[in-house]
Amino acid sequence: MTTFPADDPDKAPFAGVLPAAPRPFVLGNGEGEKSLVFDQLFNILLSADETDDQYGAFTMVGPKGDRIPAHKHFKTHEIFYVVDGEISVWMDDQADYHSKTTLTTGDFAYIPANVVHAFQIHNTTKVFGVGTAGFERFFHAMGQKTDATEPQGIYVPDYPTMRAAGEKYWTQFMPEFQFRD
Structure with missing residues (x-):
């Protein structure tokens, strides 16, 4: 992955929220870099900048x-990792692995690169996520900055915004893909 420059439009609006360097820090409940994507609140807790381009961590x-x-x-x-709630996750490696699994509080799923996936929330749910460094700000590229601590409202990005976010963060949207349910 690539660490993006400080003036990158996906992180510049959040300057000062995270340390932007690998040094110790603490965030209080509800603190972090927050964006609303559709009806989900994504909160970046740790980015490539803080981990020497190792990984990023977020909640949804x-x-x-x-x-x-x-x-x-x-x-x-x-x-x-489901902190609280219930969410179904579909995964398909387009070879021999096809699954739909409903995860509840305490359950864990791993989705390697190049595996087609989707999810559906069944009741108010909080998920802790970790991804390869740099990807975490994909949620900012897709979403709308917010100071909210709970999801409020709906933000639907237009298709050019989604496509640009996908290209920048190495993601392909596949709305016509059919999972084996």
Whole structure:
């Protein structure tokens, strides 16, 4: 992955929230770099800047909703750990692994790069995620900056915004992909 410059439009609006260097720090409950994407609040807790380009960490909180579109990340490995709630995760490696699993509080999923995946929240759910360094700010590229500590409202990015975020963060949206349910 590539660490993006300080003036990158996906991180410049958040300057000073995280230390932007690998040094110790603490965030209080609800602190971090926050963006609303659709009806989900993404909060970046740790970025490539703080981990010497190793990984990024974030939380996602969202209400019950529709399944997000299928997509895959070409360079990003992701984990989902359900802190509270219930979420279904679809994964398909386009070879021999096809699954739909409903995760509840305490459950964990790993999605390697190039695996098509999607998720659907079944009730208000909080997920802790970790991904390959640099990817964490994909949520800023797709979303709208917010100071909210809970998801409020809906922000639907237009298709050019989604496409640009996908290109920048090595993600392909695959809305026509059919999972084996």
